[in-house]
Amino acid sequence: MNVPQIVAMKDKEKISMLTAYDYTSARIADEAGIDIILVGDSLGMVMQGKTSTIPVTVDEMIYHAKMVKQGTKNALIVVDMPFMSYQADYVEAVRNAGRIMKETGCDAVKLEGGREFAVTINAIVSAGIPVMGHLGLTPQSINIFGSYKARGKNEKEAKKIIEDAKYIQEAGVFSIVLESVPKNLAKKVTQSVSVPTIGIGAGVHTDGQVLVFHDMLGLFDDFKPKFVKRYAHLKKEAVEAVKTYTKEVKEESFPTDEHSYE
Numbered sequence: 001m002n003v004p005q006i007v008a009m010k011d012k013e014k015i016s017m018l019t020a021y022d023y024t025s026a027r028i029a030d031e032a033g034i035d036i037i038l039v040g041d042s043l044g045m046v047m048q049g050k051t052s053t054i055p056v057t058v059d060e061m062i063y064h065a066k067m068v069k070q071g072t073k074n075a076l077i078v079v080d081m082p083f084m085s086y087q088a089d090y091v092e093a094v095r096n097a098g099r100i101m102k103e104t105g106c107d108a109v110k111l112e113g114g115r116e117f118a119v120t121i122n123a124i125v126s127a128g129i130p131v132m133g134h135l136g137l138t139p140q141s142i143n144i145f146g147s148y149k150a151r152g153k154n155e156k157e158a159k160k161i162i163e164d165a166k167y168i169q170e171a172g173v174f175s176i177v178l179e180s181v182p183k184n185l186a187k188k189v190t191q192s193v194s195v196p197t198i199g200i201g202a203g204v205h206t207d208g209q210v211l212v213f214h215d216m217l218g219l220f221d222d223f224k225p226k227f228v229k230r231y232a233h234l235k236k237e238a239v240e241a242v243k244t245y246t247k248e249v250k251e252e253s254f255p256t257d258e259h260s261y262e
């Protein structure tokens with residue numbers, strides 16, 4: 001998968017995107033035929049156990065993205081630019097995006113925000129680095145929003161999201177994530193831009209969907225946003241497996257001869 005192939009999927013075929021944070025999760029996503037793997041800064045929550053994405057660093061993103069690259073043969077790999085790696089100024093943003101691309105071998109970066117980041121997006125794209133945008137609920141702004149509630153529910157916010165999508169398209173994004181916005185707003189945004197939109201909690205009308213690996217497999221159950229569909233319950237299964245293992249160790253029914261050397 002490459003960026004032009006993803007862009008060409010708009011209006012032809014829905015785009016599937018899933019996060020992954022290491023070799024094993026990337027192999028699972030890639031072998032299953034996912035179009036885009038996102039090394040999301042959601043790793044702050046599901047890998048590091050933090051309460052937000054704010055503390056995640058560029059070094060940590062690079063560490064995880066390198067492992068994802070090792071496990072991926074076909075999917076396009078997009079890496080999140082973490083909080084404060086692009087907000088201060090566009091020169092620093094280009095340097096950080098460049099580090100991510102050079103050190104990980106991944107294909108593109110993603111950053112959150114609208115018109116206020118148009119110059120930054122344009123500078124990164126001009127350096128030859130594809131950028132995916134992210135509008136609606138942008139978790140790096142949690143301290144401004146005050147909660148992870150859906151965005152764009154009033155007319156003023158909805159209008160800004162549509163305008164922002166046009167601004168960042170003009171600045172050069174190849175795709176836009178729409179997070180936690182009403183489905184009719186997501187439809188309007190999708191119809192207003194020529195690049196694909198990828199929704200998470202944005203309804204069925206976007207050009208693609210993204211979920212967090214640990215959410216959709218039921219590995220992470222600290223909380224469950226409304227938009228998460230669990231396609232498996234792997235945490236429950238894993239806890240049962242570990243319980244059985246512990247029991248067998250205690251009662252000496254593991255290991256048997258099958259797992260022992262003569």
Ligand code: KIV
Nearest residue numbers: 019040041042177210
């Ligand atoms: O970090 C992440 O996983 C994301 C998705 C929720 C889109 O940005």
